[in-house]
Amino acid sequence: MTSAAHVTLRAAEKSFQRPGSKEIVHAMGPIDLDLRKGEFFAVVGPSGCGKSTMLELIAGLTTASKGSVEFEGNAIGNRIPDGVGVVFQEDASFPWMTVRNNIEFGLRRTKLSREEREGRVSRALNMMGLSAFAESYPAQLSGGMRQRVCIARTLVTQPRLILLDEPFGALDQQTRLLMGDELLRLWRHTGATVFLITHALDEAAMLADRIGVMSARPGRLLDIVETGWPKDRDSRIVEDNRFGEITARLWRSLRTESMKSMGKAGAA
The missing domain is CATH 3.40.50.300 (P-loop containing nucleotide triphosphate hydrolases)
Structure with a gap:
């Protein structure tokens, strides 16, 4: 360090x-x-x-x-x-979006190509153990998993x-x-x-x-x-x-x- x-x-x-x-x-x-x-x-x-x-x-x-x-x-x-990425205590996931779309949300204003956005989202899903729940909605997840979604949404911005x-x-x-x-x-x-x-x-x-x-x-x-x-x-x-x-x-x-x-x- x-x-x-x-x-x-x-x-x-x-x-x-x-x-x-x-x-x-x-x-x-x-x-x-x-x-x-x-x-x-x-x-x-x-x-x-x-x-x-x-x-x-x-x-x-x-x-x-x-x-x-x-x-x-x-x-x-x-x-x-x-x-700089920020994660708060409150569940900040969007209930009307799938896990995948929630995570991708932080990249929508970037100039990244669609391929790069999808690659980052896939890596974040894998890193946070959410790949099997990519098409699920927040209401279908536990509190811990919803917080993983919020962390993943921060991680994709690197x-x-x-x-x-x-x-x-x-x-x-x-x-x-x-x-x-x-x-x-x-x-x-x-x-x-x-x-x-x-x-x-x-x-x-x-x-x-x-x-x-x-x-x-x-x-x-x-x-x-x-x-x-x-x-x-x-x-x-x-x-x-x-x-x-x-x-x-x-x-x-x-x-x-x-x-x-x-x-x-x-x-x-």
């Missing part, structure tokens, strides 16, 4: 005006962070701490109030940069940076582990940088090379944990003694911050 910075945040902050009020809410920052090219980076933190806000800054879905955010050395404006905002939050624990295996496999296959937002400490500990721990709002980075896992890891890593050590370290950093976010900072 190279140490070259793929994404850079420098003194990045985000504030916004509360709807229907003149109150200004300081949501996040300042944050300084370098995402290394090709790494898997996860962020955990209490609810409302600005995790998703940081992802939106990197995605170009919002702009920083202060500081700077760059992707591949270029400032990120108010649109998703070329080479992003160099994949942003994931709680992509498995609606799934049961067993399915989350299996989807984590799929995510690690495609990360290795594509070589993309992955930035994951999650509430699940065990998910972050299993998937990531590094984990950023955020404070209560306004979210700042309290700690960055290096997991030290091999790149060819899978869900069996949860059996390693260090897995428990990593999740314990994350919780030590987060416990007080989580109580703050609940208005219980003085709790024992």
Whole structure:
């Protein structure tokens, strides 16, 4: 893995005006962070701490109030940069389209030939284990499979940076582990940088090379944990003694911050 910075945040902050009020809410920052090219980076933190806000800054879905955010050395404006793919928690598949057409949707505005589009879709179907369901509709699939469709729709655009905002939050624990295996496999296959937002400490500990721990709002980075896992890891890593050590370290950093976010900072 190279140490070259793929994404850079420098003194990045985000504030916004509360709807229907003149109150200004300081949501996040300042944050300084370098995402290394090709790494898997996860962020955990209490609810409302600005995790998703940081992802939106990197995605170009919002702009920083202060500081700077760059992707591949270029400032990120108010649109998703070329080479960046985003997957959210919500099922974003189109119910009236087949799996194949859902995946192809992201390529419709490109100048690719029909042959190239079909080739990319076929490869994505195969990579995500969806080839047998290419002509099915989302309503005929499980929640985990529908989320695979959304990930495949992102993959066909061949992003160099994949942003994931709680992509498995609606799934049961067993399915989350299996989807984590799929995510690690495609990360290795594509070589993309992955930035994951999650509430699940065990998910972050299993998937990531590094984990950023955020404070209560306004979210700042309290700690960055290096997991030290091999790149060819899978869900069996949860059996390693260090897995428990990593999740314990994350919780030590987060416990007080989580109580703050609940208005219980003085709790024992």
